[in-house]
Amino acid sequence: MSREVLVIALGGNAIKQADQRGTTEEQFHNVDVTAKQIAKIAKAGYRLVVTHGNGPQAGALLIQQEESDALVPAQTLAVCGAMTQGQVGWMMQNRLGFRLKQEGIKTPICTVVTQVEVSDQDPDFRDPSKPVGPFYTKEEALHLAKTKGYVVKEVKPGIEKGWRRVVPSPEPVDIVEKESINDLLNGGVIVIASGGGGIPVKKNGDGSYSGVEAVIDKDRAGFKLAQAVKADKFLILTDVEKVYLNFNKPEQKVLDRLTVKESEAHLEEGHFLAGSMGPKIEAAIRFVRWSGKEAIITSLDKALEAVEGKTGTHILP
Amino acid sequence: MSREVLVIALGGNAIKQADQRGTTEEQFHNVDVTAKQIAKIAKAGYRLVVTHGNGPQAGALLIQQEESDALVPAQTLAVCGAMTQGQVGWMMQNRLGFRLKQEGIKTPICTVVTQVEVSDQDPDFRDPSKPVGPFYTKEEALHLAKTKGYVVKEVKPGIEKGWRRVVPSPEPVDIVEKESINDLLNGGVIVIASGGGGIPVKKNGDGSYSGVEAVIDKDRAGFKLAQAVKADKFLILTDVEKVYLNFNKPEQKVLDRLTVKESEAHLEEGHFLAGSMGPKIEAAIRFVRWSGKEAIITSLDKALEAVEGKTGTHILP
Numbered sequence: 210m211s212r213e214v215l216v217i218a219l220g221g222n223a224i225k226q227a228d229q230r231g232t233t234e235e236q237f238h239n240v241d242v243t244a245k246q247i248a249k250i251a252k253a254g255y256r257l258v259v260t261h262g263n264g265p266q267a268g269a270l271l272i273q274q275e276e277s278d279a280l281v282p283a284q285t286l287a288v289c290g291a292m293t294q295g296q297v298g299w300m301m302q303n304r305l306g307f308r309l310k311q312e313g314i315k316t317p318i319c320t321v322v323t324q325v326e327v328s329d330q331d332p333d334f335r336d337p338s339k340p341v342g343p344f345y346t347k348e349e350a351l352h353l354a355k356t357k358g359y360v361v362k363e364v365k366p367g368i369e370k371g372w373r374r375v376v377p378s379p380e381p382v383d384i385v386e387k388e389s390i391n392d393l394l395n396g397g398v399i400v401i402a403s404g405g406g407g408i409p410v411k412k413n414g415d416g417s418y419s420g421v422e423a424v425i426d427k428d429r430a431g432f433k434l435a436q437a438v439k440a441d442k443f444l445i446l447t448d449v450e451k452v453y454l455n456f457n458k459p460e461q462k463v464l465d466r467l468t469v470k471e472s473e474a475h476l477e478e479g480h481f482l483a484g485s486m487g488p489k490i491e492a493a494i495r496f497v498r499w500s501g502k503e504a505i506i507t508s509l510d511k512a513l514e515a516v517e518g519k520t521g522t523h524i525l526p
Numbered sequence: 527m528s529r530e531v532l533v534i535a536l537g538g539n540a541i542k543q544a545d546q547r548g549t550t551e552e553q554f555h556n557v558d559v560t561a562k563q564i565a566k567i568a569k570a571g572y573r574l575v576v577t578h579g580n581g582p583q584a585g586a587l588l589i590q591q592e593e594s595d596a597l598v599p600a601q602t603l604a605v606c607g608a609m610t611q612g613q614v615g616w617m618m619q620n621r622l623g624f625r626l627k628q629e630g631i632k633t634p635i636c637t638v639v640t641q642v643e644v645s646d647q648d649p650d651f652r653d654p655s656k657p658v659g660p661f662y663t664k665e666e667a668l669h670l671a672k673t674k675g676y677v678v679k680e681v682k683p684g685i686e687k688g689w690r691r692v693v694p695s696p697e698p699v700d701i702v703e704k705e706s707i708n709d710l711l712n713g714g715v716i717v718i719a720s721g722g723g724g725i726p727v728k729k730n731g732d733g734s735y736s737g738v739e740a741v742i743d744k745d746r747a748g749f750k751l752a753q754a755v756k757a758d759k760f761l762i763l764t765d766v767e768k769v770y771l772n773f774n775k776p777e778q779k780v781l782d783r784l785t786v787k788e789s790e791a792h793l794e795e796g797h798f799l800a801g802s803m804g805p806k807i808e809a810a811i812r813f814v815r816w817s818g819k820e821a822i823i824t825s826l827d828k829a830l831e832a833v834e835g836k837t838g839t840h841i842l843p
Contacts, residue, residue, distance in 0.1 A: 232599040233737075269598040270609075273590035276597065281586040282549040288613055292587075295612025296605055298639045299725055306702075307734035319706035320639035322615045343597075385623075389636035389715050396709035408616055417624035420550075 213441040214394065215255040215516065218431035218492070219243060220447045223509060224297055225265040236266075240297075241304040242509070248308035249513045251316060256394060258438050259301065262427045263293035263405030271342035286341065286376060287408055287420030294322050294404040301401050309399075318399045324385040324418060325407025325430050331379035339378035339424045344370040377423040381407065381430045385418065387437035394438055406430040428492035435496050443496040443504040444516060445489045450508045452490070452522040454480050464522045469497050472524055493524040501526050529573050530758035531711065532833065535748035535809070536560060536578040537764045540826055541614055548582055557614075558621040559826070565625035566830045568633060573711060575755050576618065579744045580610035580722030588659035603658065603693060604725050604737030611639050611721040618718050626716075635716045641702035641735060642724025642747050648696035656695035656741045661687040694740040698724065698747045702735065704754035711755055723747040745809035752813050760813040760821040761833060762806045767825045769807070769839040771797050781839045786814050789841055810841040818843050 223243040229235045251257055267289050274283035284292075298320030305318050333339075337360045345353065350361035350372035365371035384390065384403060393400045406425030410418035428445060435443045454462040454475060467475070472494050481487040486506075493504035507514075507521030515521030540560040546552045568574055584606050591600035601609075615637030622635050650656075654677045662670065667678035667689035682688035701707065701720060710717045723742030727735035745762060752760045771779040771792060784792070789811050798804040803823075810821035824831075824838030832838030 230599045233602045233605050272598050273594040276594040277590040280593065281589050282547045284613070285550045288550050288616070291612040291616035292609035293612065295608040295610065295615070295639055296601070298612070299605070299608035299641070302639065302703075303641065303727070303735055303737070307732075310733050317703065317705040317709075319703060319709075322612055322619065322637035322639070324616070324620065386619075386634065386636060388634040389710060389713075392634075392713035392715060393706060393709060396706075396713065398706050398709060410620070415624075416627050418620055420620075 212254050212256050214258065214438055215250065215442045215444055216258045216260065216431060216435040216438065216440040217247065217250070217512070218428055218443070218445045219259065219261040219509075221262045221264050222448050223261060223446065224300070231265055231269055237300055237304065240300040241308070244301065244304035244308040246509050246512045247305055248312045248314070250516060251309060251314055251399065252312045253513060253516070255516070256397075257399045258390065258394060258434060258440070259399065259401045260403045260427060260431045260434055261297055261301065261401070261405070263290065263297060266293040266296055267405060267424075268342060275343070285420060286422045286424070287410070290405050290408045290424075291322060294320070294408070297404050298401050305399065316397060316399050318401065319393050320401040321386055321390055321393070323390075323403040323407045324410045325381045325403060325425050325433065326383040326385055326418065327379035327409050327411055327421065327423060327425065328382055329411040329421065331377065333377040333379045333423075337375040337377045340364050340373040340375050341424060342374050345372040346370055347372055350374075378426055379409065379423055381425050381433045384433050384437045385410065390434075391438060403430050403434045426488050428488045429495075432492045432495045436499060440496075440500070441502055442516065443493065444512065445493060445504065445506045446509045446512055447486070447489060447506060448508060450511050450520055452481075452486060452506050456480070466523045466525060468525055469494050490524075497524050497526055529571050531575065531755055532567065532572040532759045532761055533575045533577065533748060533752040533755065533757040534564065534567070534829070535745055535760070535762045536576065536826075538579045538581050539765050540578060540763065541617070542582040548586055554617055554621065557617040558625070561618065561621035561625040563826050563829045564622055565629045565631070567833060568626060568631055568716065569629045570830060570833070572833070574716045575707065575711060575751060575757070576716070576718045577720045577744060577748045577751055578614055578618065578718070578722070580607065580614060583610040583613055584722060584741075585659060592660070602737060603739045603741070604727070607722050607725045607741075608639060611637070611725070614721050615718045622716065633714060633716050635718065636710050637718040638703055638707055638710070640707075640720040640724045641727045642698045642720060642742050642750065643700040643702055643729055643735065644696035644726050644738065644740060644742065645699055646728045646738065648694065650694040650696045650740075654692040654694045657681050657690040657692050658741060659691050662689045663687055664689055667691075695743055696726065696740055698742050698750045701750050701754045702727065707751075708755060720744075720747050720751045743805050745805045746812075749809045749812045753816060757813075757817070758819055759833065760810065761829065762810060762821065762823045763826045763829055764803070764806060764823060765825060767828050767837055769798075769803060769823050773797070783840045783842060785842055786811050807841075814841050814843055
């Protein structure tokens with residue numbers, strides 16, 4: 210097939226908005242809005258692989274694991290990750306199926322439960338950085354550290370419940386299910402994969418994989434996915450139409466096109482927030498360096514226009 | 527390809543045993559034991575589609591949804607079903623991947639998040655029959671009926687917590703993701719699909735599917751899956767090596783081979799328990815009637831021997 214392959218990385222707002230509680234109904238509504246936009250891109254002729262975050266869903270599951278631990282055993286973080294792939298994958302394939310149908314497209318959609326390999330030598334295992342789950346008081350946090358072996362940190366100094374569990378956020382090394390993902394894509398299927406950055410696994414001496422208590426950045430994993438399917442374009446959707454320098458300051462400057470070198474320079478100058486625009490720019494740089502092709506950062510509602518070159522921030526070789 | 531396609535339906539004990547709490551570690555251990563047996567069948571040359579129950583996993587999730595409802599919104603039963611597909615699918619593909627590797631087999635494995643269509647005209651919607659989630663006192667049950675609209679029933683009369691929520695268990699009509707499942711199978715992939723009987727959805731007037739609060743019997747859904755992939759054999763794994771007449775009575779009689787007519791007669795005579803051997807025999811009958819081929823009921827540890835005709839109960843045209 211000659212049609213271009215596009216990997217789309219969806220941000221958290223595509224599934225749950227910050228001001229929502231996160232009921233099933235709310236999430237289906239948001240996913241439907243997202244599905245309409247993705248269906249337009251499919252209609253324009255692109256072959257699609259979709260990945261997504263799972264922060265709010267995994268956060269809710271982690272709270273549920275803790276609250277009910279006396280009644281049913283809390284499952285590990287890796288299992289919660291697998292659960293959210295089922296949850297968000299279903300919502301997405303369900304609504305996207307309908308929105309494609311409305312566009313007259315019969316392409317099947319398949320959610321692939323995806324493991325992503327990490328190295329247990331990754332430096333982040335020595336100094337975990339990614340906060341997960343609920344906020345705790347200092348006493349609660351230290352108790353959990355003692356009883357469950359959690360690494361805890363004060364992430365919001367000065368407030369009572371300012372502590373959280375932190376877990377490693379290691380680099381993704383490989384998409385374990387890449388062969389199946391490619392089979393499906395080559396068979397004309399729209400694939401939803403590597404949700405929440407993938408289920409993090411490490412490779413053991415005997416060749417088996419074990420789940421690890423970690424969270425992989427979804428944009429970094431999105432790049433590995435783009436690599437695995439040899440994507441022609443990597444589209445990162447977030448809540449802004451374009452990337453800015455000096456964002457929210459008087460001297461704010463919009464960026465339409467950026468070379469890899471310019472992007473790296475801006476990144477070093479600290480223009481992009483860690484945990485927000487930073488990882489997106491990094492993932493985009495990696496993709497463009499590797500592929501010699503284009504990565505695009507834009508908002509959900511401008512996705513197709515951005516793919517067509519009409520808006521968004523385009524990162525180029 | 528000429529190799530035979532085998533659909534394997536795994537019972538609950540393949541994932542969590544009745545005397546276990548259901549920690550992640552326990553479940554991985556059980557799944558590994560299962561994976562060893564499935565790997566032997568793969569090595570014997572069969573192309574495999576695996577489906578599984580989710581009773582204990584969904585039960586645990588439902589308890590967690592209720593216990594934490596004040597903190598995070600309880601997700602629907604359909605979402606919990608989707609979550610368990612991610613959870614069990616991951617555990618299975620993880621351990622099966624390893625056990626195949628040990629047998630020198632490189633076949634990829636893929637878990638497909640699967641929706642199964644039901645009819646909202648199904649009679650079970652008028653008289654729900656399937657108990658789900660925790661046990662309640664009468665007062666708790668009636669309170670939930672009032673506040674959440676649950677249908678509740680006294681399922682164990684005479685004991686204090688003898689009440690449960692009951693949901694419909696409608697007939698599966700179609701496997702929504704059958705095209706992707708066949709793509710993967712034809713591409714040489716071992717597919718894990720329709721876990722927990724599938725995520726139950728109904729078709730709306732506009733062509734969209736919505737999740738419904740129901741549970742589809744996994745053996746019935748297993749038959750629909752066998753139909754969707756045109757299976758050559760349908761293997762139902764449970765905790766007994768063979769099916770018996772007058773089970774656990776002095777006149778107990780083992781069954782090696784049964785025709786469809788004999789099976790139906792025994793079923794009518796009430797030899798097989800509803801919710802236990804009954805649905806397995808029914809699903810086997812449906813498969814044999816439809817395909818003119820063979821269904822086999824046996825235990826996990828005898829799976830390959832049964833496929834080779836050396837043991838198990840074989841249901842034939």
